[in-house]
Amino acid sequence: MSKIFSLIFVFLLTFPLTACGRSGVGENGTAGGIETIPAADTAESAGETGTVSSHTGSEPTAGEESIVKAEFDFERKMVMLNSGYEMPINGLGTYSLHGDECINSVKSALSNGVRLIDTASAYGNEEEIGQAIREAISEGIIQREDIFVTTKIYPGSEMEAPAQSIQACLDRLDIGYVDLMLLHHPDPNDVEAYKAMEQFAEEGKIRSIGLSNWYVEELTEFLPQVDTVPALVQNEIHPYYQENDVIPFIQDLGIVVQGWYPLGGRGHTGELLGDPVISEIAGAHGVSSAQVILRWNLQKGVVVIPGSSNPDHIRENTELYDFELTEDEMARIGALDRNEKHDWY
Numbered sequence: 001m002s003k004i005f006s007l008i009f010v011f012l013l014t015f016p017l018t019a020c021g022r023s024g025v026g027e028n029g030t031a032g033g034i035e036t037i038p039a040a041d042t043a044e045s046a047g048e049t050g051t052v053s054s055h056t057g058s059e060p061t062a063g064e065e066s067i068v069k070a071e072f073d074f075e076r077k078m079v080m081l082n083s084g085y086e087m088p089i090n091g092l093g094t095y096s097l098h099g100d101e102c103i104n105s106v107k108s109a110l111s112n113g114v115r116l117i118d119t120a121s122a123y124g125n126e127e128e129i130g131q132a133i134r135e136a137i138s139e140g141i142i143q144r145e146d147i148f149v150t151t152k153i154y155p156g157s158e159m160e161a162p163a164q165s166i167q168a169c170l171d172r173l174d175i176g177y178v179d180l181m182l183l184h185h186p187d188p189n190d191v192e193a194y195k196a197m198e199q200f201a202e203e204g205k206i207r208s209i210g211l212s213n214w215y216v217e218e219l220t221e222f223l224p225q226v227d228t229v230p231a232l233v234q235n236e237i238h239p240y241y242q243e244n245d246v247i248p249f250i251q252d253l254g255i256v257v258q259g260w261y262p263l264g265g266r267g268h269t270g271e272l273l274g275d276p277v278i279s280e281i282a283g284a285h286g287v288s289s290a291q292v293i294l295r296w297n298l299q300k301g302v303v304v305i306p307g308s309s310n311p312d313h314i315r316e317n318t319e320l321y322d323f324e325l326t327e328d329e330m331a332r333i334g335a336l337d338r339n340e341k342h343d344w345y
Helices: 002-013 039-045 099-111 126-138 162-173 190-202 216-225 246-251 269-273 276-285 289-299 311-316 327-334
Strands: 034-038 066-070 078-080 086-088 116-118 148-153 178-183 206-212 232-236 256-260 302-304
Touching: 099 116, 099 126, 099 311, 126 148, 126 162, 148 162, 162 178, 162 190, 178 190, 178 232, 190 206, 190 216, 216 246, 246 256, 269 276, 269 289, 276 289, 276 327, 289 302, 289 311, 289 327
Parallel strands: 116 148, 148 178, 178 206, 206 232, 232 256, 256 302
Antiparallel strands: 034 066, 078 086
């Protein structure tokens, strides 16, 4: 019944919602990294095993509604969002980073090729993130257009005055524009806050908009109330909390999925990295357990933003593209799911 409901919801949602930003049409006439599939195929093509399907679909016939489903470009390490902007598929989470440690960690990440930085108003480090980026630009490490910066506004007072809160994020970062802004959690004022983000996107101050900590029920209620399909939904995802029903539901709406706490989160990382199944797979590939978990996410079509202040770990967390997990290894990790959430939201 839930699969039928999801199919009907996708069918009804496809045309009324539009994506913000530029057109992502490539040289071959299709959006690079985006797969056009008939809506009728989406329920069946949602990964039974949780892995990214290689199905390319067929062109919709006249009168047949369709959606676009993003696909990862592993060679370029990018994905095309439905807003028409590309986003790196691995990055740095900065939840616990502050002060000089934050500045140094971000600059270390940028020096090691990381081009996706995730922050939030609630993290209290947007000023440090912005300073690190400006210093990296002035030192010739990067150019602004080379990186992708995500931030978020929080429920409560920030969503009660969303325009003011959005502008405050932009001012604290002070990097010209924000590549992606998310609503951090559902809130009674989330629709109005989202519409405020839409306005900032129209003005070019934000390039893409999305949601964090929205699941099937929340999305089903929220999406019919807004005009712009979220470019991305960011949720807790790791081998002990896999969201194997939620991920395909979101992806079949043409929305990219990103996972926070990919390595298990505070107080749980050691257990997850030491899991015998993950450790055995890591040994078979000559990589770390962290790399196996991050690669597992990528092969499920989930963007990863592991957090770290250790330069060696930051570099290691980028080295995900010289090995590939087999179907059997993906299934073995899939069997580890405990539906065990490691944070309240």
